[in-house]
Amino acid sequence: MSARFAVGETVKVRAAFPPGHLRTPFFIRGKTGRVTAVLGPYRNPEELAYGRSGEPALPLYRVLFATAELWDDFRGAPQDSTVVDVYENWLERA
């Protein structure tokens, strides 16, 4: 398994809404962020949840978003950020 994205790269979270067990929160779907770490391969939780092997493992990334871009009515500071761990099957090149 080699990671498709590198630290510093801009990525977009797929705006997908499939059924089932998912670890990608709704509030980042369709949003653009920046990879801050490549955490390594982890078995796919969307498969593990149903008693399957979760193989092949997926690269897992830390992705940092500007919080103001996640919410229409965000009232924090402009530099506030949100970091979410996202599996590679949810990421596209931005």
Place this chain on the structure above:
Amino acid sequence: MAHEHDHDHHGHDHGDHHHGHAHRSHPYQPDLEEKPLTHFQVMTEAVADLLIEKGIITADELRAMLEAIDAKSPAAGARMVARAWADASFKARMLEDVNRAATELGIDAGGIPIRAVENTDRVHNVIVCTLCSCYPRLLIGLPPDWYKSRAYRSRTVREPRAVLAEFGTTIPDGVELRVHDSTADLRYMVLPARPAGTDGWDEERLAGLVTRDCMIGVTLPKPAG
């Protein structure tokens, strides 16, 4: 943050106390068993019974495991933070790999990878799990009820400064408030900044400043007045 302790259920309604009918008018706290067991509770009990019946584990081993889990406290995490404050090279190793750094202090942080995120004068970190209640239990104990509440999980990503204000914590406008949503395979803890006025303190005294809430990021360590 709503602290939902249901105090009303414990209240004694003295204004409406009818002697001889106290059992009717006296509110009581429901027993744990009052609600029907859920599907997963039944399954859990069944699996535990089977494991014991088949001799794979004993009832005492199961009990001891539950006791060990419940006995975890924030003390281990606090010791690590204090060591990191006292020893810059330990801090670097802790930021690299919390689980491995923990072994230097004889602490077992378990097999789930834990990362520490460091507060600085430019960034303040706070941890949430919006999907459930993921939490580095082996280092900071069982999560508080509010950490698992829908209010904390949904609001911390949407209005983190308002949530922190309800904990009595104000982050200056110029500081980046960084929220970490631990939705996957890693767990996160905050490495708070060492408070001013603690020069010369030994690690034990420093560890006394590091509370559970400091390591979740909803408050800051405060030097004893």
